[in-house]
Amino acid sequence: MIKRPRRLRNREVLRKMIRETRIDKAALMYPIFVQEGNQIEEEIASMKGQYRYSIDKLMYELQRVSDAGISSVMLFGIPSSKDEYASAAYADNGIIQKALREAKKEFPNLYYVTDVCLCEYTSHGHCGILRDHYVDNDTTLELLAKTALSHVEAGADMVAPSDMMDGRVLAIRNRLDSKGYVETPIMSYAVKYASAFYGPFREAAGSAPAFGDRKSYQMDFHNKKEARKEALLDVEEGSDIIMVKPALSYLDIIHEIANTVDTPIAAYSVSGEYSMVKAAAQMGYIDEAAIVGEMAVSTFRAGANVYITYFAKELAQYINEGRIG
Numbered sequence: 001m002i003k004r005p006r007r008l009r010n011r012e013v014l015r016k017m018i019r020e021t022r023i024d025k026a027a028l029m030y031p032i033f034v035q036e037g038n039q040i041e042e043e044i045a046s047m048k049g050q051y052r053y054s055i056d057k058l059m060y061e062l063q064r065v066s067d068a069g070i071s072s073v074m075l076f077g078i079p080s081s082k083d084e085y086a087s088a089a090y091a092d093n094g095i096i097q098k099a100l101r102e103a104k105k106e107f108p109n110l111y112y113v114t115d116v117c118l119c120e121y122t123s124h125g126h127c128g129i130l131r132d133h134y135v136d137n138d139t140t141l142e143l144l145a146k147t148a149l150s151h152v153e154a155g156a157d158m159v160a161p162s163d164m165m166d167g168r169v170l171a172i173r174n175r176l177d178s179k180g181y182v183e184t185p186i187m188s189y190a191v192k193y194a195s196a197f198y199g200p201f202r203e204a205a206g207s208a209p210a211f212g213d214r215k216s217y218q219m220d221f222h223n224k225k226e227a228r229k230e231a232l233l234d235v236e237e238g239s240d241i242i243m244v245k246p247a248l249s250y251l252d253i254i255h256e257i258a259n260t261v262d263t264p265i266a267a268y269s270v271s272g273e274y275s276m277v278k279a280a281a282q283m284g285y286i287d288e289a290a291i292v293g294e295m296a297v298s299t300f301r302a303g304a305n306v307y308i309t310y311f312a313k314e315l316a317q318y319i320n321e322g323r324i325g
């Protein structure tokens, strides 16, 4: 035998030398839930190890994030009141707006991304304004643009629309530009499938739709060409980073989209992915750290540049310890 692939596997120093994929803490983004109130640090039942924080407690979490070497967070808001028009989403004293002002003051070096959507703020839990029980695309755009602008005015460094309305990237870009925020990037959830993997998040954020589902706006997971269509449209509308979501069952899509567009690609390892790993690890069925590392590396290997994960702090620790990377 002349060719022996095992020659390159016989020592760790060599295996590490020739790795094709490396992961870096700088590419990790950590999602956090913020809610109204004081002294609240409430564990999310469906997501062990993840919490809903009131703004005062959020500051301690941001300290831990920063100590772990994570440079960016994505904020999700849980308002105290909801209505048909999601008014709390774009209120100047809304939960995200207040949290941003406080966080930017305390931790100015962190990079703040906000999820822009209405589902946490509507009484019916849908991601837009209803007309005859159907989410009306074009009237929703105005409210999304208003929400994005109010986040940026409160200090958001980047906005991430996750609603899946048609034309929302352009609507947000135009609104931000008209107020002079031409340098604020948009990371669009361009390729977002209607997925059962979001189940634990909806419990965390109290955002499950009161009736029906999200299939009239989020994508059908049987489709791949449609992912190209959505990604290309968002690029045309000015999206700076294209996100694919979920990650684990969608590595083929991440790969496809990384080869389709010329923007960076973000992949979101969603709540259901987190909860499955946590539950199985708790039962002793899997090695949590090993699984988390393998999931992360496979996502980068598929073509992601940014990895949004509830395991960001743990991953940073595994990278520091040289267990993964």
Ligand code: PBG
Binding pocket: 115, 117, 119, 127, 162, 163, 197, 198, 199, 200, 201, 202, 214, 269, 270, 271, 272
């Ligand atoms: C808001 C939004 C959702 C998630 C991110 N932004 C919920 C949904 O679309 O139902 C899911 C994130 C996760 O599951 O971790 N629309």
